[in-house]
């Protein structure tokens with residue numbers, strides 16, 4: 001059964017009120033794990049909304065085993081920020097801040113050490129009351145929105161934040177401790193992230209539990225689970241921004257369902273992960289343009305380019321027309337590139353995986 005609630009998030013100067021839809025699908029097995037999935041925190045990154053629509057269809061046919069909370073259009077203010085045809089969805093237009101850097105890392109201070117399941121419930125309860133207390137503070141809209149969303153994630157074993165990036169191949173961010181689990185999303189390009197909180201939603205889950213796990217380990221807690229069984233936060237980058245594809249969303253949703261199957265939240269046997277590439281976050285390189293002009297991005301996103309291979313060529317007009325090549329300084333996999341062909345010197349041209357591990 002699917003229940004819909006609308007969560008109020010902002011009143012506008014005109015008197016209009018913004019809210020977000022929260023769909024809660026009750027699982028048939030009370031012992032199964034739980035998932036939280038949101039999309040469009042960045043307003044121009046809309047493919048995740050189509051994926052949530054596809055998941056709603058899937059769960060209408062076959063209810064999940066565990067509870068699943070689905071939150072599309074998570075940042076209605078950002079979605080409504082248009083300039084000409086474009087959606088300015090990634091940054092708060094009034095502060096310039098990235099909407100996905102406002103999450104908070106709650107610290108846990110649990111003195112008793114009961115069995116893991118009980119301890120986990122106590123930690124979640126503590127996180128929820130800490131977030132509620134913080135929501136009483138004097139906060140910017142971005143911080144308040146992030147905390148309201150974060151409160152919805154408490155109690156979920158798996159938190160999946162659906163994004164898109166510039167013009168890009170599908171890739172995902174996974175905590176290092178959950179690389180093996182992340183492969184079940186069937187997305188072949190993976191960024192492995194360390195326990196280093198930078199304000200993103202996925203990190204607010206993974207880093208909190210990762211740090212807590214290390215504390216327990218240091219204290220010799222006897223019921224310590226393997227790290228891969230901790231709650232996990234993921235960011236999935238589902239192609240380029242400003243576009244959706246219903247067909248692609250069915251494939252994206254199938255990957256999410258495969259992950260949920262692997263975790264027992266959806267019944268049935270998960271398909272084995274396909275082969276792919278893993279890159280540590282520190283080896284994810286931004287290439288800034290050495291040439292100003294109009295760029296033809298020649299490299300195929302998601303495919304390996306050898307050292308010295310052509311990544312892009314930039315059209316310039318001097319005495320005559322010329323094309324300035326940008327060559328790979330080391331072997332790499334281009335993952336995303338600038339959304340426009342019009343590029344100044346020193347702009348972010350593209351991002352590439354380097355020092356990849358094949359899995």
Ligand SMILES: [Zn+2]
Nearest residue numbers: 042045163164
């Ligand atoms: Zn994003």
